[in-house]
Amino acid sequence: MDYSFSPLGDQAIVIEVGQEISEEAQNQVRTVSQLLESRPPHWLVEIIPAFTTVAVFYNSLSAGYETVEAELKELLQQTEEVAASEARTVEIPVCYGGEFGPDLAFVAEHNGLAPEEVIRIHTSGTYSVHMIGFAPGFPFIGGMSEKIAAPRRDSPRLRIPERTVGIAGKQTGIYPIETPGGWQLIGRTPMRLFQPENTVPSLLRAGDxxxxxxxxxxxxxxxKEEDDAENY
Amino acid sequence: MLKIIKSGLQTTVQDLGRYGFQKYGVIASGAMDPYAHRLANLLVGNEENAATLEITLVGPVIEFERDIFIALCGGDLSPKIDGKKVDTWRPLAVKGGSRLSFGAPISGCRCYLAVSGGISVPEVMNSRSTYLRAEIGGFHGRALKADDLVEANPTPAWQLAAFEKASSKETDWKVPAPHYSVEPVVRMMKGRQYDLFDEESQENIFADFFFVSSNSDRMGYRLEGTPLSLEEPAELISEAVAFGSIQVPADGNPIVLLADRQTTGGYPKIGQVASVDLPLVSQLKPGDRLRFEEITLEESQRLWAEQEQKIRQLRISIQLKWEEWK
Known part of the structure; x- marks a missing residue:
């Protein structure tokens, strides 16, 4: 694999695995992340994986930039040993339309489809989680069919309830916490994406x-009742 | 126990931040001025990471229900105990029933109140910092309001024994306070996308004054100056940002990302504030201005290590002072 390194300020270094969003870049990001987490160097604070990069935050009092870069290069030699790990597949149940998905009709009309057809297309794809960011547990999801793409709303809603599933442009996403937003809302999942009481507070991880x-x-x-009972 | 009589503009519980969960989109939060937070804790004999109250611009009124040591570090917001002006950057022995209040901001805009034992709130994901948007951490995930009762951990016995002595004697020492200018020179490293900016912008970022706009908060400071622009439009792929990343959205006005920054961002980063200078930014108020000066990564890390050494020395001096009170 080819990597490039560059500083992100005086406490982090960015490992770049590619220049474009791709399945391959995503696999490499996952591999590098797994490697760092299974063999954490003593100076490691935390990592933030993204589409084509893994930012590695380090304690510069334990190791300066040069040392960190050199040790990362050495560590990344071992990627082949961990590359075997497979991506998890997580099933997200969604109740489409109605009160939960007030914009399902708009998305259908915009694409000249029946609402049922939008649901069929949305449920027939396999998606990848490229990155968790923007909000706690919020997945940046790739892989949606362009047949159900829809522009953002002209004026964003002030409150979108947690667990809402939406579409913005060629992306689909799920809101883990209540937030303002301009996405077209098509349904809601009973699953909690953000679980602050858990050691792993996000249902989804980059690479899923x-x-x-x-x-x-x-x-x-x-x-939802069952899920809430389990978690409280 | 601390009884909140008035809330102030925005008073939140903070520690040094929530690390290890940014990969799940959980923001770091924590004190905007980590240096002041750490010193306030050290002055009352706490660990540096103990929870403090971050007080913003317009301070609260707080009643202490029992004898307690406190320290106020950071901006000078004219603190008073029972109406009498008190000093910042030193430990203060406060009698039960006393009220802490604030007046006009003299310097900076954020002051940290540390109490002996630390503010007691439950840890969420290894941190006591308030995460306002997700409504978790700190005091019920929100800023303090009038009538809130905030617990402090018990004052250690060795400190209680010193209380009489400390309160009868006017303490004549304090740790040196940083200078919080209203137009500081802030050192910055070139950012990952510095080279994507046009030549003029690459020069202007180091030449111009940038004003802090009123649209600034714990998440980030929006700056206003000569707009910066890219050499040619670029679609960037979102990636991690850090405390002090300076990103430039399409309108050309830079944003310095601070304690409540999102974990990732898609705007080009022209620079990154040196860690030692972050407090200089966090203490600015809307209308203040700053100028950037280039610093290398090596120099920035060297200054950071130097400051750490200085804090270690201060920690020892503070311990020796406490010995005198025993």
Whole structure:
């Protein structure tokens, strides 16, 4: 693999694995992340994986930039040993339309489709989580069919409830916490994406695969009750 | 126990931040001026990471329910105990029933109140810092309001024993306070996308004064100056940002990302504030201005190590002072 290194201020270094968003870059980001987490150097503070980069935050009092870069280069020689690990697939149940997805009709109309067709396309793809960012547990998801792409709303909503599934441009996403936003809302999942009480507070991780599954409103409520009971 | 009589503009519980969870999109938070936070804790005999109250511009009114040592470090917001002006950057023995209040800001805009034992709130993801947007951490995930009762951990016995002596004797020492200018020179390293900016912008970032706009908060400071522009439009792929990253959105006005920054960003980063100079930025108020000066990565790391050495020495001097009170 080819990497380039550059400083992000005086406490972090960025490992760049490619110049374009791709499946390959994503696999490399996952591999580098796993390697750093399974064999953490003594100066490591934390990492932030993104589409084509892994930012490595270090304690500059324990090791200066040159040392960190040299040790990372050495560590990255070992990527082949960990590259075997497979991506997880997480199924996200979604109750589409109605009160949960007020913009489903708009997305359908915009693409000249029936709402049912939008749901069929949304649930038939396999998606990858490129990065968690923007909000706690918020996945940047790649892989949505352009047939259901839709522009953002002209004026953003002030409140989008947590767990809402939406579409913006060629992307689909899920809001883990209540936030303002301009996405077209197509449904809601009963799953909690942000779980601050857990050691791993995010349901999804960079590198995961996801599939969406259509559920009914009563299934949604049953699932959510169970999920909430487990977590509180 | 601290009883909040008035909330002030924005008073939140902070420590040195929530690290290890940014990969899950969980922001770091923590004190905007980590140096002042650390010193305030050391002055009252706490660990540097103990939770303090971050007080912003317009201070709260707080009643202490029992005898306690406190320290106020950071900006000078004219603190008073029972109406009498008190000094910052030193330990203060405060009698139970006393009220802490603030007046006009003299310098800076953020002051850290450390209490002996530390502010007691539950840890969330290894940190006591308030994460306002996710409503977690700190005091019920929010800024303090009137009538809140905030717990302090017990004052250690060795300090209580010193209380009479310390309160009867006017303490005549303090640790040196940094100079919080209203137009500081802030050292910055060139950012990862510095080369994407046009030649003029590459020069202007180091030549111009930039004003702090009113649209500035714990997440970031929006600066206003001659707009900066890229040599040619570029679609960047989002990547991690850090405390002090200077990113430039399409309008050309730089934003310095601070304690409550998002974990990642898609705007080009023209620079990165040297860690030692972050407090100079965090203490600026809207309307203040700053100028950037280039620093190399090596120099920046050297200054950071030097400051660490200085803090270690201060820690020892503070311990010796406490010995005198025993």
């Amino acid at each position: 695969k996801i599939v969406f599954k259509k559920i009914t409103e009563s299934e949604y409520h049953a699932w």
